[in-house]
Amino acid sequence: MVSQKDVLVAAAVFVVALISHSEGIMGGTDAVAHSRPYMASIQMPDGENFKHECGGFVIADQWVMTAVHCMPTGPNGRRVVLGVHSLSASEDTKQIFNISELYNHQGYSTYNYDNDIALIKLDRPFNASEAVTVVEFQRAGSAIPGTGTEVQTAGWGSIDNLGTRPDMLKEAVVEVVNPALCKRSDYFGRKFSSNMMCAHKLCQERHCDNIDSCDGDSGGPLLYNGIAVGITSNGGKKCGQRTKPGIYTIISHYTQWIDTTMAPQPDATADQD
Template sequence: MLGDKTLAATGIFLVGLFSFGEGIIGGREAAAHSRPYMASIQVAEGDGMKHECGGFAVADQWVMTAVHCLPTGANGRKVVLGVHSLSQAEDTKQTFEILELHNHPQYNPDNYDNDIALIKLDRPFNASESVKSVGFLRAGGIDPGTDAEVETAGWGSLDNLGSRPDMLQEALIRVVSSTRCRRSDYFGRKFTANMICAHKLCPEPCNQPHKMEDSCDGDSGGPLLYNGVVVGITSNGGKKCGQIKKPGIYTIVSHYSEWVDGVMGLGPDA
């Protein structure tokens, strides 16, 4: 019996060992500051701040994220831009208070439908090579189809054991058909027309124990990009990280152009 417990503990250690540094489930560490739009939404923990969710800058005073990251308000959370390492001092980092939080009014916590939110920072960021906004797909744009290669990034869990990276991770994944994601053995009726799902099986030989690339817990609110443009927000991905029949779910950003423009005060020609 003792031998079984020792073996199990060793297995847990090895999974953590091989997963560490490889990023989002099956991903890899991003080049430092190669994704200057990335935001870390942080919550107070003891005397410091702890990464809780991702986001991405879409204008000099606005960050887009997921409602389920801040469902009841900012509550003292802060937004940090220019981050690569969460723990190390970096002169690129800019920290902001949340001046306004706009959660989509039709957000449904039961299935994460309409999981999109906008944060207005307490001041515009100082643009640099490490801090920039990113474009997002608007209404009328063409979303990636089945099997299209898309990218995601974040500081979320490296595995289902909850180990977290210090450095920003990224993964190249593939869109799964909406028909498949609506199947009862995938997400069933919880999967709506406002969602896209994606993951990627590791090519063989796969050096990852989980054999998947996927977003995971803590990646929520981060971007899904297609040809360098944000097309989705990490939403319900990460419930069962790296599982074949539970790919990451992302909110389709182009469905919310009118709401985004209204919140940010953009005109019809934006």
């Protein structure tokens, strides 16, 4: 005779399996240590320690690009760690920075995450090394990857819809989804703007997982041929769903804003001489 406890345990196992295989996990693989030296971990205070919250990527000697929705109300004590592979290990390659200035795009929309691009100015320039360097980003006038093109993403975000977080950097190859599809009402509808691209990789076999970015990957890069073309934004409440691929902000739409924001500011004392 099957007990009520056995029934509940079986039901719980079934639910976990359903989440894992129907919704899909991120499906990434461990990155080779420091093979993506532009990656940044944005970390928030957690008691006496810090914990990873969002990703970012280095685009200049004192600048990191990320997403507005990572810090919509300001830094609030967060820090940026470069040269990191393992979040927990005390790696000699790690460089830790305070956030000197945060520039969130003024057009950011909390309704649909439009214009989800932000720039962090670190409190000092980083020390270039094999573990810390810049990545080129796509500028205006360049064509974004077309439908079906393989692109890459990376981060320390959740590897499943249960919120399991990795310690080591993960990476994944995904495919650009036709924007017309992402504009459909059963995908993102009117929330999908011309400043966005969407990408994931659907599993074509039984009992495998769709590949997708997930919670905690936000702010990280989407790369094509080694160039950052997008910023991981928001793809829905669950990751790996067929009709909710990851959404990425198209970086090339913001070239002027990026250049203006990063331009050296005139020395106010010079006008007093």
